[in-house]
Amino acid sequence: MPEIVYSPGTGSQLPPPLITxxxxxxxxxxxxxxxxxxxxxxxxxxxxxxIIHHSATEKGNAAIFNKxxxxxxxxxxxxxxxxxxxxxxxxxxxxxxxxxWRKQIPGAHCGGTADxxxxxxxxxxxxxxxxxxxxxxxxxxxxxVRLVRFLKNRYGxxxxxxxxxxxxxxxxxxxxxxxxFPMASFKSxxx
Ligand SMILES: [Zn+2]
Numbered sequence: 087m088p089e090i091v092y093s094p095g096t097g098s099q100l101p102p103p104l105i106t107x108x109x110x111x112x113x114x115x116x117x118x119x120x121x122x123x124x125x126x127x128x129x130x131x132x133x134x135x136x137i138i139h140h141s142a143t144e145k146g147n148a149a150i151f152n153k154x155x156x157x158x159x160x161x162x163x164x165x166x167x168x169x170x171x172x173x174x175x176x177x178x179x180x181x182x183x184x185x186x187w188r189k190q191i192p193g194a195h196c197g198g199t200a201d202x203x204x205x206x207x208x209x210x211x212x213x214x215x216x217x218x219x220x221x222x223x224x225x226x227x228x229x230x231v232r233l234v235r236f237l238k239n240r241y242g243x244x245x246x247x248x249x250x251x252x253x254x255x256x257x258x259x260x261x262x263x264x265x266x267f268p269m270a271s272f273k274s275x276x277x
Pocket of ligand 1: 138139140195251260262263
């Protein structure tokens with residue numbers, strides 16, 4: 087809500103209110119989610135699953151993975167919709183929104199599934215880190231829980247459709263999001 091400021095008046099009647107510029111709200115008042123997480127109006131896809139990844143690198147951010155996926159994989163950009171930093175090349179727990187989410191276009195993060203459903207209909211979330219050797223940071227997990235809660239509520243995605251990459255039905259064999267990713271406790275935090 088804009089703040090209403092009364093300038094000092096001299097008469098008995100209050101002067102007309104001066105309405106100051108509304109502050110730039112980081113949060114959307116309806117969803118309580120950062121505005122950047124909201125899909126563009128009129129272009130929203132009907133997403134049906136959420137797929138969790140690790141980067142399998144110690145460091146990184148959306149821009150670095152974008153460059154890598156273009157130069158080494160020949161893709162049109164970073165494969166994920168969201169990247170959650172670990173404090174190396176972006177903030178610890180910082181959620182970066184990629185061009186795929188902003189344009190609501192299919193991902194490039196989970197190949198091998200029937201009719202490519204996981205890329206076509208699944209939202210790809212990548213946490214920076216190698217969770218075969220480390221666990222995610224507390225802030226990464228807090229951000230992941232908040233983001234996935236927002237997404238599952240928005241699209242009515244049941245817990246059974248929230249996967250780790252390697253356990254996504256039909257996906258190529260991978261240990262992503264890492265042997266030490268705490269999937270059970272993550273799922274218990276979503277309720
Ligand atoms: Zn993966």
